[in-house]
Amino acid sequence: MTSPNSLEPFSPTLDRSALRPDCGNCFALCCTAFGFTRSADFSVDKPAGSPCHNLASDFSCTIHDSLRPRGFRGCTVFDCFGAGQNVSQGLFAGKSWIEDPDSRSDMFAAFAAARQLHEMLWYLVEAQTRTFDPDASRRGAKLRNTIEQAVGGELSDLLALGLQDLHSQVRSLLIEVSEEVRASYLAVGDDHLDAALEPGADLMGQNFRSRRLCGANLRGAYLIATDLRSSDLSGVDLLGADFRDARLDEADLSKALYLTQPQLNAAKGNHATSLPAFLEMPSHWQNG
Known part of the structure; x- marks a missing residue:
């Protein structure tokens, strides 16, 4: 590691290995700290700060292998970006909220903050x-x-961190890099890119099959059930895009920008979908 004043990454690697969830070293913080409402993604209501009724005593999920058919699709598209194990084993030194009930509120608050910070790290890498x-x-x-330094330091420093200002700085940089990257792809994009292809666009259910969308800006776009089969999304900014039930069969996302595992987990694809090396094909794609 380098000094705090260095302009080199504090962590010397850029491989995202520390930004992947390790549920075996986490105290099921995503299953306790956050709440959810009964919907198409969750079959029941759960208040924030309460354990999910599917949680086992060893912090494992009793229906992990059947979450989707049991009505818990939302669980399969959640990703803490490694914040869970960092908070559990780092900030709280491996002592769970069950062993130390007084730590419960601080641990859950730390997880909520760390999860945002770890996601920022993913995009910054x-x-x-x-x-x-x-x-x-x-x-x-x-x-x-x-x-x-914040996620690896003291609990008080993490909880006192100005997340809004930091998020604004990260967002500004991500937009700048997006403009740079997309400019290099626009020349090979579709000659007739739809004017609706813009940040935050509502493209739900639309057909973009076999299109070259290279360099488009779909940041925050609604791509729910959008048909993107066999399309080329090289250099497309996908930060925060909603991919629920999007069709990605045979699509090329290998050079898409700001794509995450939760987005893929929410979509539909197959073995012929080209993905970045740092992301994995979701299990429900393998099962058809």
């Missing part, structure tokens, strides 16, 4: 990997330093 601008890379490294 990609921004540093994709940019050709040394200044943008240095600013990304500096932001990573700030975040990694």
